Amino acid sequence: MLTRADLEAREAATLAPYATLSAQSRGREHPEAESATRTAFQKDRDRILHTTAFRRLEYKTQVFVNAQGDHYRTRLTHTLEVGQVARSVALTLGLNETLAEAIALAHDLGHPPFGHAGERVLDTLMAEYGVPPENTFDHNTQARRIVTRLEDRYPDFPGLNLTLETLDGLNKHDRAGLGPPSLEAQLVDAADALAYTAHDLDDGLRSGLLTPQQLETLPLWRELLARVPVQSPQLTERDRRTLHRELLGWLIEDLTTASEAAIRARGVTSAAEVRALPEHLITYSAPMRELLHETGLFLREHLYRHWRVEMQVEQAARLLQTLFTAYLARPSMLPPQVRAQAELDGLPRAICDFMAGMTDRYATEMYAALVPPSGPVSWLGELRN
Template sequence: MLSRADLEAREAQTLAPYATLSQWSRGREYPEAESATRTAFQKDRDRVLHTTAFRRLEAKTQVFLNASGDHYRTRLTHTLEVQQVARSVALNLGLNETLAETVALAHDLGHPPFGHAGERVLNGLMAGHGGFDHNSQARRIVSVLEQPKAEYPGLNLTLDTLDGLNKHDRAGLGPPSLEAQLVDAADALAYTAHDLDDGLRSGLLSHAQLLELPLWAELSSRTGVAGAVLSEGQRRTLHRELLGWLIGDLTAASDAAIVGSGIGSAAAVQTLPARLITYSPHLRALLRDTGVFLKENLYRHWRVEMQVEQGSRVLTTLFHALMQHPSMLPPQFRERTEAEELARVVCDYLAGMTDRYALDMHASIAPPAQHAPHF
């Protein structure tokens, strides 16, 4: 049986010199004994997987409302696709795949119901109360809200994993670890590929329409898939080949950037002026155009906008109802209002809801046969 020391030694022998080694982890906020058979990052990964917040991702919107169909991506399937991409590229680059996997599994824990629309609504409702951001909420979940042990708040993850979740507020910190940079790239890669696929599957996007997009036109040329109408098999082929193309480019371009930087340690990464996990200039340009296309043609499609409006009304109604009647909060949330601002507690409660739970609660206080109450 391999011990933690054996696993740490294996990392030191097999990973690249710029990888983040678990034996040199920066530790935890609350000191505790490490596992005898798992590295510190393996322990982090297992703790994330066993959270309530992780299980709820299964019923949270990615683009299409969770009840829209059985085959569209949810926030959980998106997370698993990010994990797969991050782990695969990490292995190819000699990075710590367990740290990359852990950050990937935790990166979307803070997303509220109804996707990015839900985030915008909560941010507006929390104006004057600190706002709302799903990245900050993910850190709040793992550091405060999830509490499997009474000895400390949160999951007590390593500072390395927590830093990997600190995507935007990095003033004075420098770039994050290469593993965290990789998760950022894998996130964008996964949602670009699967949103195009879900757009085609739903009929909101057509192959003919996508052929006007440079990325898709080049993909079609690469695969030899022609014609205005796609078969089911052709759609799957395009999605598979798109993933392979993006992953291959990301791996090769990042490897070239790392080699060109001359870095020889994980610590040296934070001294650099820019990130090293990147695409080739050609693919970066194609992906920028694709992001604009998806925003204009899928995320703002009238059928998606109807779901956005529904989710916005649900969250707005629930927020004002709970602010005026905090007695409707579950006991564990009511207790927290003694030490924290009511608005933040209400926001935490709403952000943790699945789409289904939010819709059901809204229906219970604003039945369809009645006019919605004014709070």
């Protein structure tokens, strides 16, 4: 039987010198004994996997709400795809796969119902009703809030008491005074963008909101078609799956090759040296960065702002605004644990945390309890061509 010391020794012997080693972890905010048979990052990963917040990702929107079909990506399947990409690239580059996986599994825990539409609504509402300095909302900060405080699973500390390395990986935007993140955290950030670019194109085609003819105007897609022997625009289901698979492979290969070159050019020999650099080393080639930039603009214009998706966004906004203001006006409708939190954090913050934790389905049920059954919630399962 392998012990934690054996696993740490294996990391030291097999990982690249610039990888983050679990034996060199900076520890946890609340000291506790480590596992006899798991590394510190394995323990982090397992704790994240068993949270309530992680299970709720199954019924949280990526682009299409869960009720619209069984095969569209949800926050959960997106998270699993990000984890798969991060582990694959980490293995090739000699990085710590387990740390990358832990960060990937936690990176979207803070997303509210209805995707980025829900995030914008909660941010607007907190700006109006919140109390400084927490009168904002974004899913990255909320993910840290969940794992450091809101998940109530242990008697000796709040949250999950994750290692500082995993927590640092969740500081995607607010890095004042922290310096660049580890290569594992940089990798998850890149894997996140890679996964949603590929699967949003795939889901857009599946839904019919994107057409092969539209995609042929996109440089990334034209180059992909040159690599894959399919007949566009007459794409079969198998063709679509083939294109998605080949796109993932192409993006992963470019990310891996360009990152290896950047690491080699900088000559870093430790994780500490990585964190002292002013730039990220996990990157795409310059041509691929341009292709991905153009693809992001295309998706924003033709998928995320498609009129049917905009209808979904508007209805979600009205639903969440109605719930928030109703809870604010009548706190007695809130569960006891939320009212107890309000005594410590204030009512707006407690409502925001409660609503951010809702799934699309639960938020819809709570809204339906406030309006007649024939009211404006019937849209949820009806996004069709």
